Amino acid sequence: MSQSQGQSQSRSTQSQTQSQTGPVRVPSDRWRLQVVHRTEFRYGGPVRSSYNEARMTPENSSRQTTLRSRVEIEPSASVHAYRDYWGSTVTAFDTHGPHTELVVKATSVVEAGPEPQVVEPVGWADLAAPDVQDRFGEFLRPSRLTAMDGSVVQEVRDVLGDAGPREAGHLVCRFVYDHIEYLTGSTNVKTNAMQAWEKGKGVCQDISHVSVGLLRALGLPARYVSGYLHPRPSAGIGQAVTGESHAWVEWWDGGWSGFDPTNVVEIGPRHVTLARGRDYSDVPPLKGIFSGPRSEGSSVTVEVTRLA
Template structure:
């Protein structure tokens, strides 16, 4: 079974005084891959700017543009239509823990087994990861990590920011999907499982009605290596599937920000983000 989803993602900035020059990158175009096909994708800016696209080191399509006309507002809107499918089944020959922690596999996926600023090492988290790994096969480890993360974190918007590390969120006991994903990555990597951060969109209803436009959300989840990359959404405690739309992958949020840029001019006084999603079929 597959879904077809239309997504409109709009990000707006307002400045206290005119911005005279800016250089920007947007990572809001969904990827095409094994379980997902992007049928249409456009990125528009107000004021209008010429854009160009490239793929970054992690395989994410980036829309870059610069503006040199004075402006006090900037709106960047991505519109796309994506066909999604159920995640691939778990392979029959899932690697053992000994295979996952072998040096050759660690060398192959070195960027996805090492800690980062957002997913740092911590002795208590490492101990928890090893305890979970001892009690679960690699095949059962991902959902066990999701259960552990949801026991330690309460979902509460506005309590963390993009620079909050997994350890900081864990110590506070609250966070958003980004923090759930970062904390899961700490545990997965501490146990020796290659793990990567995924950003994208989530349709809020698993049984969405065709044709109904609803308020969606940017979302984050994780993928673990089990002979192939398998996705899991620790915030909701479910494997990824048709409602999940992949935009970018990396080591952590720092590799996949939806908007990134520098500018010269007035300070930013507001930022508004809206995501509208429609299941088309």
């Protein structure tokens, strides 16, 4: 049976730490965030074996530095970490002792800021060049979750007019924001882009899938990004707030440009990047299979605290 979120040594732990010496000052345009992401699965009886992958370790990049990251698993499990095809850190673990609950807790401290200055954008003719088409082929083809009908694509083309690729990326995200109402519970992890579009409602996953699908149809290489968003810009230092997993998009216009179409904001110090891929199926925070009685349900909590 499969399980997904959308799921020491009496406690198994995989951790990454960047050491520091002396006090560290955080620039005014950057935030230091602590994220605690806890998932619990409950079963109707003892589960004999469980094999899982967690994508809960934030990346290191020019925009984001992961100072500490730890993934804890109960019951005890065999753990190893690797980078997947898309460059995301995966914590793979399996456990074979009888258990009626599986708990995965990821705790990270990250310093994040705005997107770095990107290079001058290229034109549409550059994006159509064979070398670009070959290099970004996987981010140009529609996937099962991102394919959009031609009539919707033409509607977007009419809106864009003579806009260049970079401006078009922002216009597409705003176009999707204007057409899909954010409504929790209106869709699920299997909902595809056209289903969300026709319903006119969805969550960040759906809004990002539609945006990615339209960007690709226009000729812009686009990828799906998973992570977290601190939900309160006005939250005080040390104030813990309830958050949740989040998603946004990036497109290539000479360099990778990121944008959050759910909130129509640039990617900034409140965004923590975990993983990237073609769509959600490449980046679920937790997925796996198990042998035993049927699952009785799961619960997920995310707590985000601004530390500096």
